Amino acid sequence: LWTPANIVEDAIARVRATVGDDKVLLGLSGGVDSSVVAALLHRAIGEQLTCVFVDNGLLRLHEGDQVMEMFARNMGVKVIRVDAEDLFLDKLAGVADPEQKRKIIGNTFIEVFDTEATRLRDVNWLAQGTIYPDVIESAGGKTGKAHVIKSHHNVGGLPEDMAMSLVEPLRELFKDEVRRIGLELGLPYDMVYRHPFPGPGLGVRILGEVKREYAELLRRADAIFIEELHREDWYHKTSQAFAVFLPVRSVGVVGDGRRYEWVIALRAVETIDFMTARWAHLPYELLERVSNRIINEISGVSRVTYDVSSKPPATIEWE
Numbered sequence: 001l002w003t004p005a006n007i008v009e010d011a012i013a014r015v016r017a018t019v020g021d022d023k024v025l026l027g028l029s030g031g032v033d034s035s036v037v038a039a040l041l042h043r044a045i046g047e048q049l050t051c052v053f054v055d056n057g058l059l060r061l062h063e064g065d066q067v068m069e070m071f072a073r074n075m076g077v078k079v080i081r082v083d084a085e086d087l088f089l090d091k092l093a094g095v096a097d098p099e100q101k102r103k104i105i106g107n108t109f110i111e112v113f114d115t116e117a118t119r120l121r122d123v124n125w126l127a128q129g130t131i132y133p134d135v136i137e138s139a140g141g142k143t144g145k146a147h148v149i150k151s152h153h154n155v156g157g158l159p160e161d162m163a164m165s166l167v168e169p170l171r172e173l174f175k176d177e178v179r180r181i182g183l184e185l186g187l188p189y190d191m192v193y194r195h196p197f198p199g200p201g202l203g204v205r206i207l208g209e210v211k212r213e214y215a216e217l218l219r220r221a222d223a224i225f226i227e228e229l230h231r232e233d234w235y236h237k238t239s240q241a242f243a244v245f246l247p248v249r250s251v252g253v254v255g256d257g258r259r260y261e262w263v264i265a266l267r268a269v270e271t272i273d274f275m276t277a278r279w280a281h282l283p284y285e286l287l288e289r290v291s292n293r294i295i296n297e298i299s300g301v302s303r304v305t306y307d308v309s310s311k312p313p314a315t316i317e318w319e
């Protein structure tokens with residue numbers, strides 16, 4: 001009988017049999033898949049697990065702290081947090097092309113991860129949050145974005161001088177099963193049912209060149225949007241929602257002053273498979289509140305727009 005409890009029990013037994021007393025390394029992104037692997041491995045092998053969490057400066061507001069709070073503090077998982085914001089932003093300086101930005105972010109991630117992995121001694125296993133749809137996608141030779149990134153973020157290319165084998169405990173599971181297992185393992189509902197976040201993060205939500213100032217502004221605008229969606233019970237009625245930074249200046253008037261500042265676009269979609277999507281018909285009152293809050297609370301933003309494009313032809317992300 002398939003129940004989350006059975007699956008967990010079975011996966012734990014298999015992991016133990018596979019890795020024995022060896023040490024295991026996991027790249028923890030804060031996304032659902034790697035989080036569930038972390039919780040599962042922690043339960044299976046405890047102290048033998050070490051996670052590496054890379055803060056690339058392109059994460060959502062307080063994301064790094066939340067990951068540390070949940071895994072390191074609450075659960076007692078060994079997590080090495082790497083603050084690599086400067087490194088990523090330096091490498092991205094002057095680069096405007098979306099695909100090039102993706103490559104740089106992916107490669108830099110691998111570089112940072114490798115450095116940490118090499119520092120740790122005697123690690124024989126690399127854990128990955130590969131799930132069944134990822135397996136099918138690579139078998140079919142599709143080069144979907146998700147897979148490309150997955151292979152980046154899951155470090156498809158192992159460091160050459162490190163002999164590590166892969167352990168992929170979610171390999172046979174669909175997303176929904178992974179979520180249920182996450183709940184079974186005690187991860188909070190809000191983390192297990194969080195909207196997907198692309199590997200390159202804010203790097204592809206800041207159009208064109210990425211700058212620290214833009215990232216900071218976007219993080220705050222995004223947090224306001226998400227907070228209001230939760231407040232109005234709309235978060236789980238949308239499949240994905242986020243703010244986008246447009247490197248365009250627009251005029252506004254505040255008090256007696258004329259402002260000439262940046263534009264934020266809001267994007268919210270409903271979708272089953274992320275291949276096609278409808279823009280979410282959010283209530284006007286909600287949009288109004290989000291817009292007012294963003295413009296009033298974030299100096300540097302003078303205008304907010306709502307994206308009413310469906311996929312196709314528009315993609316969900318703006319880059």
Ligand code: XMP
Nearest residue numbers: 145146149196197198199200274315316317
């Ligand atoms: P698009 O923009 O192609 O997005 O309609 C479909 C889904 O894929 C996510 N996405 C990415 N995920 N790396 C990822 O890990 C990427 O480079 C990437 N680009 C898009 C997007 O957030 C949406 O859920």
